[in-house]
Amino acid sequence: MAAYERRMRGGYDIDDTKISFMVPFLNFVSPILGRNVDYDSMHDFNIALSLGVSSEKAFELLRDFYSSENFSRLPAVDGALDALQYTSLFSNIYDITARDSNLREKTRHALNLGFVSKGISITELIFCPHFYDGKKESKADVAERLKLDYMVEDSPSHSIAISERGIPVFMLRRPWNAHVSSNSLLKVCDSWHQVVEGIDNIRKNGSSA
Numbered sequence: 001m002a003a004y005e006r007r008m009r010g011g012y013d014i015d016d017t018k019i020s021f022m023v024p025f026l027n028f029v030s031p032i033l034g035r036n037v038d039y040d041s042m043h044d045f046n047i048a049l050s051l052g053v054s055s056e057k058a059f060e061l062l063r064d065f066y067s068s069e070n071f072s073r074l075p076a077v078d079g080a081l082d083a084l085q086y087t088s089l090f091s092n093i094y095d096i097t098a099r100d101s102n103l104r105e106k107t108r109h110a111l112n113l114g115f116v117s118k119g120i121s122i123t124e125l126i127f128c129p130h131f132y133d134g135k136k137e138s139k140a141d142v143a144e145r146l147k148l149d150y151m152v153e154d155s156p157s158h159s160i161a162i163s164e165r166g167i168p169v170f171m172l173r174r175p176w177n178a179h180v181s182s183n184s185l186l187k188v189c190d191s192w193h194q195v196v197e198g199i200d201n202i203r204k205n206g207s208s209a
Contacts, residue, residue, distance in 0.1 A: 008091035008203060011143050011151035013158070014099065017172060018084070019074045019110060028070050029061050045155055045176040066103060076114045077172075079192030084120045087199055091149070092123040096142055098155070101127040143167050150202055150209070152195055156180045168202055168209035170195040185209050 015021035026037045033051070042050040048058035065071055084093065099107055104127065111122060128139045140161040143151050150168045153159045156177040163169045163185040171177060173190050182188045187209035189195045198209055 008087075008149040008199075009094065009146060010087060010091040010199070011094045011096050011146065011148040011162075011167075012084075013139075013151075013153045013155065014095055014097040014107065014111070016077065016154045016174060017152055018077060018080045018095070019114065020077050021074060022174075024070050024074055025062075025065055028065050028068060032061065032064075040175050042175045043178070045157065050176065066106070072106065072110070074110060077192070081115065081118060081120075083192040083196050084115060085118065086196060088120045090203065091199070093121065094123055094146055094148065095125045096128060096139055096151075097126070098128055098139065098158070100129045140165050150199055159186055163209075168198075170198050170209060182209075 012018055022042060023039055026039060026042075029051070030036050033053075037051060044050045047062070048055045051058060051061075053061075087093075095111065097107065104125075108125060111125065116122060126142055128137055128142060137145070138161065139151075139153075139155075139158045143162045144165045144167070148167050150170065151159075151162050152170045152172070153162065154172045154174045154177060156171070156179070159169045159171040159177070159180065163183070166185065169186045170189050171180065171186060172192070172195065173188055177188075180186070180188060187194075187198050189198065202209070
């Protein structure tokens with residue numbers, strides 16, 4: 001008998017989890033910076049630190065990218081579509097993003113184009129901006145409030161914080177999270193295939209990543 005007789009509640013980050021962000025962003029900013037920025041050099045989740053620019057410059061680059069045509073054509077992460085088509089059969093999909101809420105319409109359009117139009121229903125889209133003032137919910141707060149059965153992430157800090165609330169996290173391996181190791185509630189995954197295996201394990205055997 002499956003451990004879950006009800007539909008599961010799954011949390012999904014968006015950028016570099018469902019939708020490829022960093023590679024298109026680096027392709028956009030490299031000509032502006034006058035140098036090629038290698039994806040594997042992005043060792044810190046803080047883009048300013050990884051690029052070696054000021055916080056103000058990083059904000060400017062992100063703002064310009066968000067306004068560009070490049071941002072409106074971001075592709076799905078390899079394996080994400082097939083994985084979500086499968087997990088949506090037994091799990092509600094909660095997309096939880098650190099994007100600023102002023103990107104709500106562009107984000108919804110991208111998700112509709114890349115996932116909803118392919119038959120993947122999204123139960124709720126929730127924004128938890130990086131620069132929240134302490135009065136708004138963090139991703140960990142949202143995950144706990146929604147009573148998620150699991151979360152799929154790429155951010156090291158969010159992955160750790162959510163797992164510390166007792167929620168299993170599947171963290172897709174990226175250059176900026178290479179320093180994080182797996183534990184009982186946080187599983188580092190090299191592919192969406194491994195994520196799906198982990199979710200299936202929870203569904204069949206109970207809550208553990």
